[in-house]
Amino acid sequence: DSGVTQTPKHLITATGQRVTLRCSPRSGDLSVYWYQQSLDQGLQFLIQYYNGEERAKGNILERFSAQQFPDLHSELNLSSLELGDSALYFCASSVASLADTQYFGPGTRLTVL
């Protein structure tokens, strides 16, 4: 158990809908990262927050957004969902930022029908 929690574990929804994925980092960690893992793309970095502020952006679509709240939990919002958005979404956390080990949560499996 890494100490990172994610909810829900599974999510099934329809195209065009909007969903919110939630992540609670390990106690004491200030950075939260979101990754997408699909069969053909592997693990792709989406976005990072550090102590409430966006710190780095990766291959995140405009339909996706995220935020980190004062209690350091984070939410990833996915809107106008498409079939291709079906994937595993992982949250990771680290103490600070540069070169810190990132610990991953169990993931949320999103299925878009």
Added chain:
Amino acid sequence: EDQVTQSPEALRLQEGESSSLNCSYTVSGLRGLFWYRQDPGKGPEFLFTLYSAGEEKEKERLKATLTKKESFLHITAPKPEDSATYLCAVQMGAQKLVFGQGTRLTINP
């Protein structure tokens, strides 16, 4: 473009048969190289962090080494429970991790 390549894509070994997994990278300003283990449908589990060429880390049957252009994950006398996908990731100037595609390791009893 920064790139991480893992080989082989898949490896099947007999229990007790030692081998090595490779992770080569073409990045500028490497800040750290990370090895993770991932079981199907689960989150990546942290194994090792390496920061500089020549560094080695060990944990049970696993040993990770780092050179200027690649890292090896050596597995000694593996057991069936070592079967998993092993992921290598590098962190450069930015905070994000760039992952390789992984090596799917199967240990047959």
